[in-house]
Amino acid sequence: MSSTGQWHFAAKADDVDDDEPTLVRAGERQIALCRFMDSFYAIDNICSHEYACFTDGFVENGEIECPLHQARFCIQTGRALSAPAEIDVDTFEVKREGDSLYVKV
Ligand code: FES
Numbered sequence: 001m002s003s004t005g006q007w008h009f010a011a012k013a014d015d016v017d018d019d020e021p022t023l024v025r026a027g028e029r030q031i032a033l034c035r036f037m038d039s040f041y042a043i044d045n046i047c048s049h050e051y052a053c054f055t056d057g058f059v060e061n062g063e064i065e066c067p068l069h070q071a072r073f074c075i076q077t078g079r080a081l082s083a084p085a086e087i088d089v090d091t092f093e094v095k096r097e098g099d100s101l102y103v104k105v
Contacts, residue, residue, distance in 0.1 A: 007095065007102040014099060016040065021064060023055040026105040031092060033101065034059045034075045040094045041075040042103040048080060048087035 008026040010033050016022045021032035023045060030045035032054040043064060045054050052068035059065075063072045063081060071085035078091040093104040 005092075005104040007104050010042070010094070010101045010103045012099050013040070013096060013101055016101070019058050019060065021045075021055045021057070021059055023053075024103060026103060029105050030055075031103055031105070032064065033094070033103065034064060036062045036075060040096065040101055042092035042094050043073065043075050043078055044089040044091070046089070047071065047085060048089050049085040 010024040011022050016033055016035045018035050021034050024031040024033050031042050032045040034041045047066045049071055052066050054064050057065045057067040062075055064075050065072050069084050072081045073089055074081055078089040080086055080088050095102050
């Protein structure tokens with residue numbers, strides 16, 4: 001996770017589901033905004049294995065599953081947890097102000 005960057009409005013907290021990532025566009029980046037146990041996490045939306053969007057997958061138990069070959073990644077760290085993915089993906093800082101969520105990119 002980078003400590004530099006700019007905050008971008010991402011979504012209203014009530015619009016982010018527990019099991020379905022929300023697509024956020026910040027500059028050139030596509031980010032999957034995830035909710036788990038009432039906390040919010042932002043992860044690069046593109047899988048590190050081949051080209052697939054996590055926003056077409058789902059979130060379960062703090063992990064996001066790629067829709068193409070079902071590799072799982074930790075939404076807090078971006079760590080690749082299962083094959084066929086071996087490379088971690090980027091994560092981004094999230095802050096909440098009232099009902100608004102922002103990601104730092
Ligand atoms: S493209 Fe994500 S696991 Fe293959």
